[in-house]
Amino acid sequence: MLTFDAVVIGSGPAGLNASLYLVRAGLRTALIEKNSSGGQVLSTSEIENYLGFPKGVKGWELADLFTAHVNEYDVEHIRGEVLKIETIEENGAMHVLHMQNGDQVKTRAVIIATGASSRPLGVPEEETYKGKGVSYCALCDGNFYRGLDVAIVGGGNSALEEALYLSRIVNKIYIIHRREGFRGAQIYLDKIRAVPEKIELVTSCVVDSLAGEPTLKKVIVRHVETNEKRELPVEGIFVYIGHVSNARFVPENLERNEQGFILTDQEMQTNIPGIFAAGDTRAKLCSQVCTAVGDGATAANSAIRYLEQLNA
Known part of the structure; x- marks a missing residue:
């Protein structure tokens, strides 16, 4: 011993x-x-x-x-x-x-x-798409999505920091956040809002489900107040929800x-x-x-x- x-x-x-x-x-x-x-x-x-x-x-x-x-x-x-x-x-x-x-x-x-x-997203399809579109590390997996459209889930510093990092690699990013406001630092938000053509904020929404075959092709989000659903055509989703x-x-x-x-x-x-x-x-x-x-x-x-x- x-x-x-x-x-x-x-x-x-x-x-x-x-x-x-x-x-x-x-x-x-x-x-x-x-x-x-x-x-x-x-x-x-x-x-x-x-x-x-x-x-x-x-x-x-x-x-x-x-x-x-x-x-x-x-x-x-x-x-x-x-x-x-x-x-x-x-x-x-x-x-x-x-x-x-x-x-x-x-x-x-x-x-x-x-x-x-990383806290899991919590949707039924999450396990199915791990390694096939679902990631918890932009630095690790971001290069797999070079030139493609992706989503990020979260509203804190981690989500915003990684969105800025991915913006140099991918084509477009949707940031999905369950609230209208963000907890992340204002300096990150200012940088993100300066490139609306590159990063779109999808606020007051949660991820309802994931779809695609055999890899992720779309994320379905649901508005927390109206329950209206919207499909986001993405090939990757990065989870930063705690x-x-x-x-x-x-x-x-x-x-x-x-x-x-x-x-x-x-x-x-x-x-x-x-x-x-x-x-x-x-x-x-x-x-x-x-x-x-x-x-x-x-x-x-x-x-x-x-x-x-x-x-x-």
């Missing part, structure tokens, strides 16, 4: 920064990740609101910089997936992480930074909200001693790269103080 002072689960901005702070404090630290390092940043085309990059930065570039910084230190990288966290008592709280490959990792401090995944927490492996007694996001205090502490949460996997109002990085630092600082108290 591998034993560490602290273990971070997830290598997005929150997890990477937490690892950096922990190892710099002299703690034997492990960083567990089942996918590529960088988290959701990897699926973001360009980030314009991260301080220090006045001209913006590509998501993958920022992820590479974060990862390279952490790799300067002696962080133990473990590739794999955590299936369960078991809390035991051994001279104070001890947590055992059960890995998918059968390995076990023991630690007194765990920081959960597994982020969130996220669901990736922390499905946590102990049953760990407090979460109705959507499954982990509840913490302002110091990133959960209701279980020695377990902390940071980034998009915890319940909060603002999910940005900068807040994830801050969460990671705060969680690490709380974990360091917690371990100091155990050893006092």
Whole structure:
């Protein structure tokens, strides 16, 4: 069984920064990740609101910089997936992480930074068209629709940012939003409204169904007030309607909200001693790269103080 002072689960901005702070404090630290390092940043085309990059930065570039910084230190990288966290008592709280490959990792401090995944659209045809027109990542799949017409569902920053990115690749974009107004930043809306011939706003509408054979050929939307339906001739639809927490492996007694996001205090502490949460996997109002990085630092600082108290 591998034993560490602290273990971070997830290598997005929150997890990477937490690892950096922990190892710099002299703690034997492990960083567990089942996918590529960088988290959701990897699926973001360009980030314009991260301080220090006045001209913006590509998501993958920022992820590479974060990862390279952490790799300067002696962080133990473990590739794999955590299936369960078991809390035991051994001279104070001890947590055992059960890995998918059968390995076990023991630690007194765990920081959960597994982020969130895209919330599904929720129409019956969604599964049928995954990989055949339905996507949740414009940066990953946008090039497949070069010169074609596509739709984007959502009204927040992610939807608007990716619409601007796709506008450089596709022929036309329909932005489908259930409300008349948008939650996204005004700067993005101004850019979108400046190109009405390229991007059409389809407001007060929801996706009713998807159709086409064998790949997606049209999206049927329904007006939320009149129930009037309209067909949009598109070959792709990108879904940005929120996220669901990736922390499905946590102990049953760990407090979460109705959507499954982990509840913490302002110091990133959960209701279980020695377990902390940071980034998009915890319940909060603002999910940005900068807040994830801050969460990671705060969680690490709380974990360091917690371990100091155990050893006092």
